[in-house]
Amino acid sequence: MKKDLFTVAGKKLNSRLIVGTGKYKNFKETAEAVKSSGADMVTVAVRRVNILDKKKPLLMDYLNPRKIIYLPNTAGCFNSNEALRTLRLAREMGGWKIVKLEVLGDKKTLYPNMIETLSATKVLVKEGFKVLVYCSDDPLLAKELEHEGASAIMPLASPIGSGLGIQNKVNLSIIINQSKVPVIVDAGIGTASDATVAMEMGCQGVLVNSAIAKAKNPILMAESFKHAVKAGRKSFLAKRMEKIYYGIASSPTEGLI
């Protein structure tokens, strides 16, 4: 089989698993989990430097941005302007053009505010950013994002950090089938098999944070996700058997004694 590379926003990735770097016990655990996951892209957040603690460890000391692709996100932003400000700062930090846009609309469900998300996408695309967009699983809005120039559509499986898995397979399927840019399931994945299901459905990739970081053994779970995404992708490419609603024996009846 020829190498099945994942191209997103012009970048060629070996792994279809993108991992978040939040919620880990410490940076050492983060780095080990990322390594174990085999991911070549990780999401990172932009926050104030702690000026009172000069010795505080930095993420960059544990995950080398020259070896792993940083995907700056706008987590915690609740409107378009906050998100734009965050990503412009991220770009200034080291020329990051590929970014993850996430504009939240509700503090309790962390559901995305799609009106603000759309308007921020427009501005970012105009400014030359390659935008991977966290969004609701509404096929019309997903299409709209594509029209505005999003580099990838990232519908939620279920609310961020909920671990509830894919709750609306029908919508996700419609989005996968209609999209000309990669569809990456982002948010709500709870365990490795959820990622396999997403990949079998035809998603181009999966973004996981909590399901790895909040597992009892994050390093082992990261490895499990690495295999789960590969298994799902291969299953998708192999094209599953047809479903038949009665029994068909696997052993031949000819020569039966």
Next chain:
Amino acid sequence: MAKIQLNGRKITVDIKFSIFNLLKKYKIDSKKVAVELNNKIINKNKYKSTYLKSKDKIEIVHFIGGG
């Protein structure tokens, strides 16, 4: 002396104090951060020539773990 706000905290710096001096004072590696002065991003090559004055609001950000 200039009274400025750095990452939400009030601090005092000498006159003719640049962003470069500020980063040095707090032992911050300029390669790992981005700086905003009064809501405007300051280009890295302007750190030495941008001096702070009273009431300036500075934000210094970096990357942390996130999903």
